[in-house]
Amino acid sequence: MKKAGFLLPILVVLGAIGLSAIFIVDEREKALVLQFGQIKSVKEDPGLAFKIPLIQEVVRYDDRILSLDTQQIEVTPSDDRRLVVDAFARYRIADVVQFRQAVGVGGMQAAEQRLEGILNPAIRAVLGAEGVTSNTILSPERAFLAARITQGVQARAAAIGLEVVDVRLKQTNLPPQNLDATFARMRAEREREAADEIARGEEAAQRVRAQADRTVVELVSESTREAEITRGEADAERNNVFAEAFGADPDFFEFYRSMTAYERALQGQNSTMVITPDSEFFDYLDGTGPRADR
Structure with missing residues (x-):
């Protein structure tokens, strides 16, 4: 027991x-x-x-494939327009023995620190290369730049047993101290463009108004000329009609001329006339008509 x-x-x-x-x-x-x-x-x-x-x-x-978000870093493209870049990388442990020998007991934390130390210089080198401008980084060509960064870090990452699958640029912004200056410059450019458009509009409006005024003067002048011609032709026609009528009846012509003289002499407040009683002016007012001895 x-x-x-x-x-x-x-x-x-x-x-x-x-x-x-x-x-x-x-x-x-x-x-x-x-x-x-x-x-x-x-x-x-x-x-x-x-x-x-x-x-x-x-x-x-x-x-598994892991992800590493890098710290924001400043890069200076070839146009000297500084940018703040935020990137991330996807990676996996390809050679676990080499990985252990490289990072020791630091594990994944030490590995990510070393990988970020590889990524940041590669990002600066590619984005700061000759011919790469800020517009290139902000354009669809950034995918090509990301591929170049990936190729640049793969060999160095392999030295610590890591396989970098790809690197992507998440955000690309201006540094905070440059934002106000950039916005002010953009605002000034837009205001200048607006002023140019307003000036061109005013110039076009002046041309339109000048052309309209010229057209008005030409139309009025042409209309006045045609009216004068028409009036002259009408007066000539009227005189011809009067001449034919007066020639056909001289007594009627005398009567018409006397009536016209009465109308013109006795207009408005002019109702008093000083003339001799036997004046020819009253031939058609006393009912006797033109004097026979005239």
């Missing part, structure tokens, strides 16, 4: 040690078996794996 009570703790300890020798590798991760800090084996296939209890330990690393 005493022997069985003594064996039970031993079996429990042996069972715990046996269980600690077994570990599971998930399909989303890779594992390294370390012995006193040295790599003894690599477990990349999912399933059960074994290690020496108490002597060996297991370090696991994510095998």
Whole structure:
């Protein structure tokens, strides 16, 4: 009985040690078996794996594609217009042994710091290259620039066991201290363009008004000339009609001329005339008509 009570703790300890020798590798991760800090084996296939209890330990690393958001950095393109660039990179651990040797116990945090140290100089080098302007960075060509950055960092990232899948530029903005100056310059340019448009509009309006005034003068002049011609022709026609009528009846001509003289002499308040009673002016007022001896 005493022997069985003594064996039970031993079996429990042996069972715990046996269980600690077994570990599971998930399909989303890779594992390294370390012995006193040295790599003894690599477990990349999912399933059960074994290690020496108490002597060996297991370090696991994510095998999925990971994302790293870089800190905002300032770049100066070839047109000397500074920009603040915010980028991100997608990467995965390609060589877990090389990765462990490069970052040591720092793990993913140390790896991301080193990867960001690779990314930022590459971003500055590509975006600050000759021929790359701020307009190029803000245009659809930024995808081509991102591809160049990706190619530039892949070799250096491979040295620490990482595979950079791609690098993308998230945001590209002006530095805060330059925003006010840029907005002021844009506002001045728009105001200048507006002033130019207003000046061109006024010039066009002046031309239209001058042409309209000239057209009015020409139309009035032409109309006046035609009216004078028409009036002259009408007066000539009237005189011809009068001449024919007066020639056909001289007495009627005398009568008409006297009536016209009466009308002109007795207009408005002019109702008093001082003339001799036997004046020819009253030949048609006393009912006798023209004097026979005239």
